[in-house]
Amino acid sequence: MRHFQLLEYAGFSQSNPTMARPPLKFDLATVYVSDAQYNRNIFFDTSPQAVRLYLLYNHWFMQTLVYAFIIVNLALALFEDPAVVPLPIWATSTIEIICLSAFSVRMVHYAKVIPKDKFWKDPKNICIIVVLSFIDLTIYGALKSTGYFAIRWSRVLRPLLLVNVTEGRQLRRAFRSIRNALPQISYVFLLFMFSVLVFSLVALKLFGKRGLLTIDGSPYFTDYLDIVFDLYVLVTTANSPDVMMPAYNYSVFFTIFFILYIIINTYTFMSFFLAVVYSNYKKHLKEEVRQLVKARRFKMCRAFSLLHEARGEGGEPVVTQTKWNHLVKLVKPNINIAHRELLWSVLDDQNKGHIGKFAFVQLADLLSIQVITVKSQPHPIQICFPSMYNSPVSRFIRYVVHQRMFVYVYDLIILVNAVFIGLDEENPVVSNAEWGFLALYMLEIILKLYATEPRAFFARHHFWNWFDTIIIVSALFGTIINSALKHCYTSRQILDIIFILRVLRLIRLVDSIKRFRAIINILIKIGPTILTFGQLIVVVYYIFAMVGMELFKGKVQFFEPNSTSPDQEYCGNPLLKGTTFAKLNYCKNNFNNVVSSFIVLLELTVVNQWHDILYKYRSKPVTHISARIFFVLFHIVVVIIIINIFVAFILEAFLVEYTIDKSDLQTSLEKKIEELELNVQQDGVDTGLVDAMESNDNELGPSEAGKQKPSLMFKIASRRSRTVDGLLQRMFETDIRPEDFVEEEEPENINFSNPVFDSV
Amino acid sequence: MRHFQLLEYAGFSQSNPTMARPPLKFDLATVYVSDAQYNRNIFFDTSPQAVRLYLLYNHWFMQTLVYAFIIVNLALALFEDPAVVPLPIWATSTIEIICLSAFSVRMVHYAKVIPKDKFWKDPKNICIIVVLSFIDLTIYGALKSTGYFAIRWSRVLRPLLLVNVTEGRQLRRAFRSIRNALPQISYVFLLFMFSVLVFSLVALKLFGKRGLLTIDGSPYFTDYLDIVFDLYVLVTTANSPDVMMPAYNYSVFFTIFFILYIIINTYTFMSFFLAVVYSNYKKHLKEEVRQLVKARRFKMCRAFSLLHEARGEGGEPVVTQTKWNHLVKLVKPNINIAHRELLWSVLDDQNKGHIGKFAFVQLADLLSIQVITVKSQPHPIQICFPSMYNSPVSRFIRYVVHQRMFVYVYDLIILVNAVFIGLDEENPVVSNAEWGFLALYMLEIILKLYATEPRAFFARHHFWNWFDTIIIVSALFGTIINSALKHCYTSRQILDIIFILRVLRLIRLVDSIKRFRAIINILIKIGPTILTFGQLIVVVYYIFAMVGMELFKGKVQFFEPNSTSPDQEYCGNPLLKGTTFAKLNYCKNNFNNVVSSFIVLLELTVVNQWHDILYKYRSKPVTHISARIFFVLFHIVVVIIIINIFVAFILEAFLVEYTIDKSDLQTSLEKKIEELELNVQQDGVDTGLVDAMESNDNELGPSEAGKQKPSLMFKIASRRSRTVDGLLQRMFETDIRPEDFVEEEEPENINFSNPVFDSV
Incomplete structure (x- = not known):
């Protein structure tokens, strides 16, 4: 085995005088490497100025700004007619113009970055969208100010900006x-x-x-x-x-x-x-x-x-x-x-x-393999009160916390807690028991913090430690606030939040069962992709919502449950009298604003009863028969295509999870870590499908602390954190x-x- | 290229005197080869007697007989209480005893075939089922004859015989x-x-x-x-x-x-x-x-x-x-x-x-690759009337029939026919037009028979020729019978059948479009598997139907639409008054006999409204709350497991169809056929995904008939006919x-x- 001096080597590279090439070379190389690492595929100009502009173009702040403008632009639908919160036309128009200008500036920036001859090949879509939006805005403003009927048709194009402007691969x-x-x-x-x-x-x-x-x-x-x-x-x-x-x-x-x-x-x-x-x-x-x-x-x-x-x-x-x-x-x-x-x-x-x-x-x-650096530092209490921390009682406590039994006891407590949650919370025994549970959970966190070095406990990859702590601390604060306010008034909202926090605790129960952990891991991994599909769904929903609102707005009215209006029975539309739609109280399933449109579209995605949501299509009056085309088109796009792509992704992710092992490079990195004896020891539990690293609480625990170890250790982040x-x-x-x-x-x-x- | 004398070689093997081994060896070898070919995996005794018994055991007649007994046994549910056609208990019991005896005989036969020490390992399931059925039958008979309440619980076991007795791989x-x-x-x-x-x-x-x-x-x-x-x-x-x-x-x-x-x-x-x-x-x-x-x-x-x-x-x-x-x-x-x-x-x-x-x-x-032998025989008419068959007019007709245009013209005729089918058939123009269409279709078949050798036309692999002929001839007979009877009375049944035959004709339209043919081929290939899943579904449905009938029979009554009973409104059960179940007129969705049970189970498979079919579960009366368990169990077994396996099969079949080519052996066989110049020429149409052999009507047509060709030719059956x-x-x-x-x-x-x- 090779001797490897990690820290002694530290000062060398910084003070090396043999660096001959001009710094620009390094800048450019850096850009290439980071482009390769993040899979960016922009063919930028290599002149020093363009490289600097390119760095700015890829800066996280600029990217966030673009996203913010897109969200603001999309959110305009909330304020435009038919609006959830109506705003005057001049206000929404001004905001839209600002957003469109921002996109134009982004385009100009892009044009400066890439060679002139490459520019027009690609961003034409955005230019078309921006120009069309400006035209539509002008026509709409002109028509409205002169009192004519007008449709904001360019709103359909807005979600396409989400696809085109951002680098969402x-x-x-x-x-x-x-x-x-x-x-x-x-x-x-x-x-x-x-x-x-x-x-x-x-x-x-x-x-x-x-x-x-x-x-x-x-x-x-x-x-x-x-x-x-x-x-x-x-x-x-x-x-x-x-x-x-x-x-x-x-x-x-x-x-x-x-x-x-x-x-x-x-x-x-x-x-x-x-x-x-x-x-x-x-x-x-x-x-x-x-x-x-x-x-x-x-x-x-x-x-x-x-x-x-x-x-x-x-x-x-x-x-x-x-x-x-x-x-x-x-x-x-x-x-x-x-x-x-x-x-x-x-x-x-x-x-x-x-x-x-x-x-x-x-x-x-290699850079994209997440290596976790673990510093084996002494516990702060050990530094301040070494005699106390090393006393037999303290040793015993730390020993107990690292036992499997400790986990089982807390699993049992969570189970009992689940039963209490189900019981009537107005019973004083139940509401007081909640304090007891909170105390127990706090005790667990404190004990773990005592037994494990705090920085190791709150390391970035320890998902469940973070989860537990946030849930418990929030619940504690919520419960305290609630009981402080109880004598004045009871807020259902706060109670709801506290309650949801309580239920979330139960999830940890699942993670302590090995078989479930594998499935949970797949779920967590699929999480980010579900967000991608979320964007896809938003794009499609937005387009259909815009069209749907223009076609169906105001056809159906919703009345608050306690309203006494006689129209309530048939959703404010006499043509709906006696239809299944009215009988099932579907009045709120309408296209009267963007929020309810989205919810109707969700219901149409789930597919059930969609023929009833079609407002009793058989007798023509409420909507034209061509409304069916709208719904069938929606079904084809969302259910037949998008949902199937989603299922295809899950299928593939599942199969990959079962079949493919680590990549060669990852293995060679791991081998190297092992060779250098810098690997973090894991306990011998057979984790089966997926590594059990996250829940592996006793790493660097007292049993190992006795051995002579390097002060820095590495491990490969588990597959869980892969993108x-x-x-x-x-x-x-x-x-x-x-x-x-x-x-x-x-x-x-x-x-x-x-x-x-x-x-x- | 090797000279290969096919027919001269014929007599050789039969009269060869060097065959020294006793014929038993050949019998045994034959059994092994055919077992290998049909994937039979029975470890039979190799004594001459056992081999003969084994041959009998695998005889198609014995296998058919077993299937027949199983079907009779399963069909008993139609006649047992609650029955579609009630039969006395002694009758159904006698039939069941006969069936069970047949299965026992089959078991004894099996025991004779395989070595003694191997026997008890496998068919224990059947023995248990047969014994349990006998016990149940005895108990049931005894209890019924003394007037007690009894349940035929062993009926649940019956479908398992379908899995265990037959060799359905x-x-x-x-x-x-x-x-x-x-x-x-x-x-x-x-x-x-x-x-x-x-x-x-x-x-x-x-x-x-x-x-x-x-x-x-x-x-x-x-x-x-x-x-x-x-x-x-x-x-x-x-x-x-x-x-x-x-x-x-x-x-x-x-x-x-x-x-x-x-x-x-x-x-x-x-x-x-x-x-x-x-x-x-x-x-x-x-x-x-x-x-x-x-x-x-x-x-x-x-x-x-x-x-x-x-x-x-x-x-x-x-x-x-x-x-x-x-x-x-x-x-x-x-x-x-x-x-x-x-x-x-x-x-x-x-x-x-x-x-x-x-x-x-x-x-x-090699034996399992289907090779089609095509004999290039002269047309019968050519033999009888050579001068007429070879006259310019006859040549022209044959030329026209083999043109692509001929197919297009008939596609057009089918399209026009489709429109006429949609029109009101009581219109005399429409009903007379039907005769015209029939004549046109008959003409097509006659022309094709004239242009192609009849035995080649009706070769086993020419699916669409068979399809056309059967459909057209049946429709012709149906229409003649119907118009003959019209003056006495109109039978809706005959009209329905004729009509369905007419619509089936439209299907041929799809096969002439290349893109669709690929999908149709996959459909046809999946066909037999759907039958397997059909059996699986029958097994599961039968078990659930038996349990469901014991649990729910008689809870709901169906009244004929024209009945005047006041009970009709609530399906004969006052507890159902005003429920969605009664309102939606679901009375016929009941477990009162095995046929309606199967239909209810089908509806539960499709899943929609199943909570309503649960007979208004929320208010307890009609069925016990535990009925939900029955329905949820059914959902898990059928929808979550079986339907998903079905989808998995289709997914896999589809992916295979796209990716895997012919096997090595098939290719070498094809190469050999080509080497020997015995291959049937195909026209140069690029068939893309799947061979176009079936619709390739002009093989052995006049254009090739002129060439000097061997009298026997081969081709590999297209993938369509694969199992x-x-x-x-x-x-x-x-x-x-x-x-x-x-x-x-x-x-x-x-x-x-x-x-x-x-x-x-």
Whole structure:
């Protein structure tokens, strides 16, 4: 084993006088490396000024600002007619103009960064949106001020800014997935529609002449278009037994028709949609990740060519450790020297003092592996009161806290707590017991803090420690405030919050069961992606909400439950008298403002009862029959496409979680850590599917504290903290690695696409 | 290219005097090869008597008989109380005893076939079922005859015979899939239930105290168990907006609770179930196919060891062509000599006259590739009236029929026909037009028969030719019968059948569009598997129907629509007065006999409104609250497990269809056919995903008839005609091939499992 002096080496790289190249080279290399690390794909100009502008362009503050403007722009829908909180037109218009100006400035900034000839290729979408919005705003203002009827049609374009302006890779990838799957989906959809049409024809002929009646007395299956729509709804299962009942009541043999229909259309075709989306998703994702890895390698090669010098055997270009140190310090200023040394020792395996292109290129991947540095510091109490901290009683307490039994006891307490939560809280015993539970939980945290070094306890990767502490402390404050205010008045809101905090505590119970932890880990990992899909859903919902509001606003009125208006019975629309819509009290499911539109769209996504939400479509009056087109279109876009992409993602994430192991690089880093005896010991619990690091509370505990250990230790962050991109990349890593390194990328030949603004 | 005399070789193998081994060897080898070919895995005794019994055991007649008895046994439910057609107890009991005796005889037969020591390992399930059924029958008979209340509980066991007695591999595989996925599904399910319970607790505390009311005036979210059930139903989306409406009407912020719930439970957890089922399905299927291939190789090796003789270079054991021919003739008596020669030439590539073990083992796979023999015979009319058939007019007609335009014209005719079908049939123009269409379709068939040799036209693999002819001829007969009877009376049934035949014609339209054909092919391929899932569904439905009938029979009455009984309004049960169940006229959704039970279970599978079908569970009277357990259990078994396995199968089938090419063996067979210039020419249309053979009507057409061609030609049946097993095997073929041939299976070492009776 090699002797490795971590800290003695510290001062070396900073005071090295051999640094010859001008600092600009380093700036540029830094940009390349960090671009490679964060997968940014902007083809920027390499002049010093452009590089500086590019750094500003990528600055987190600028990015946040852009997001803020987009959110403000989208939020305008709350204040515009039909508004939740009405604001005058001049106010909303002014805000919109400010937002649009901000996007324009961002565009100008972008134009300054990239070469002139590349500019017009990409951001045309944004320019079009901005220009169209300005035009619409002008027309609308003019028409409104002269008292004419006007529609703000450009509002539909707003969510597209979310896709185009920001660098949200996932969102854009999801959009590309959809676009790529579209041709195949449309073939399946056409065949599916053919099947629905043929079945409708059969239904018309079988049932139409028999004079059957539906429950509300209207003739059953006599109009072809109505039948098509009814059978389309049956595919979503929303009208499942109802649509069959009249035929079934007439003869049991007619159910064969519906059984066949359900098997073929509801089950087989719907599975086909999933299969098509899934297979396309998989195929295109692979291609995209391959492109991403290629681009990353290319950027690393450019960085290498800026820093290399011919010093290796046979005059091979190499990068010296000095330069490499300088570069890493610029790319990641906040990693400590020991960590940097560790990374170097992984790359420079033979301890030659310089690395070749192959090793250098791995830097970006290496930097993206999260290494946790654990400093084994003595406990503060040990420093202040060493005799007390090392007394037998103190030792015993620390011993107890690190036992499995301690965890089990607290699991039991949580279980008892769950029962108490379920009981009536107005019972004084129950409300007083809450204080007891709070005290117990506080005691747990204090004991753990006593037994573990506080900075280790609150390390960034200790998710459950943070979770517990925040939940308990908030609950404590909430309960105190509530009991202080109790004598004046009881606020339901505070009680609700306290109560939810209490229930959240129960979640910890799940994490202490091994089998569940694996599933929870997948859930946590999928979390960020759900946010991506959240953005996707917001984009689609927003567009449909804008259209829906223009089409259906004011058709239905909601009356507060305690209102005495006679219109309440039929949602303020006499045409709805006696309809299922009114009977089920669906008045609030309307398009009267953006919030309720979103909720209606959510209900339509869940699909059930959507034919009823269609405002009793069968008798024409309330909305035009073409409203069905709106709803069917929504169903196709959201349920058939987006939800299936979501399911496809979960399927793939699940399969990856089960099959793919750590990447080569991660393993070699781990091996190196182990080789250097710098690894944090883990207890021997077999964690099965996923590492149990987070809940592994007794690391650095007293049992190990006795041994002679280095003062700094490392471990690889568990898979839990991986990002979606990391997950996706790992999915296809094994396929990409070999073949991508055979072809030495020549900067001239590679098709360095600039996929930033070309998505929608 | 080798000269290959196909027909001259014919008499050789039959009259060869060198056949030295006793015929028993050949019988045994034949059994091994056909076992390998059909993947039968019974470890039979090798004594001559046992082999003969084994052949009888596998005879198609015996297998059909067993199926017939199972169907009769299952069909008894139609005649037993509660019956569709009531029969006296003595009659049903007698039939059941006959069936059970038949199964016992089958068991005895099985016991004679396999070695004594192996017998008790496997068929214990059947024995238990048969014995239990006899006991139940006795008890039931005794109790009924003395007038006591009795339940035929053993009826629940009946469908298990379908799984255990028959050799239905797919069904058993599906059951094994379920059994293997069960532990993982249960972990996810427990976590899911934990989530539902926690959400219910939150709901109880948030909404319970606010005094909200549901639409029917009952308190909203006040009872914990009711909330749990309501939220479980929300997961199935069946009560989607309704369960939210009271909270939403109270405050818009409460929708956050439901949105979170829907995202986490309805979407994420339900996708998790699919993912778990899918990943398990994939994993275990792979393992099973591997076992299957291993067992097959082992059996082929045994056959080889029976027939081999040391004649190769270095005294290697080989099988001579003579023996091989004899064997193939015994295994597949109906394949012609030329085909056999073709197979031999694939195996004996160097034309040595004998093959080694490696080549011999491939025989089973080779036999399972469907090779279509096409005899290029002259048209019968050409033989009878050569001058007429070869006249310019006749040539022109044949030329026209083989043009693409001819297909397009008929597609157009079908389209016009579709419009006419949609029109009112009582219009005389429309009903007369039908005769015109029929004539046109008949003309098409006659023309095609004129242009193509009739035996080639009606070859087994020409699906659409058969389809067309049957549909048209049936429709013709139906229409004639109908118009003959019209003057006496109009039978709706005949009209319905004619009409359905007419609509079926439209389907052909789809097959002429290339993009659709690929999807249709997948549909057709999935067809047989849907039948397997059908059996699975029947097993599960039957069990639930039996339990459901005992629990719920007679609770609800259905009255014919024209009945005047006042009970009709509440389905004959006063407790149902005013409930949604009665209002929606769901009276026929009951468990009063096995047919309506199956239909109710189908509705529960589709999931919508299932909480309403639960007979108004909220107010206790009609059925006990534990009925919910029945319904939830059904939901878990059918929707969460079986439907997901179905979706998993479709997903996998779809992915395989897109990715995997033909197997090596199939390619080498094709190459050989091409090498020998015996391949059937196909037209140059790029068929993309799937071969276009079936719709390729002009093969052997006049344009080719002029050339000098061999009188017999071959082609590989398109992928369309592959079985599910073939599909599954192909799925993992690439993984299995290499490693499985490295290990030379020793008959002693291989774990030759006997998986026939060990499934449930």
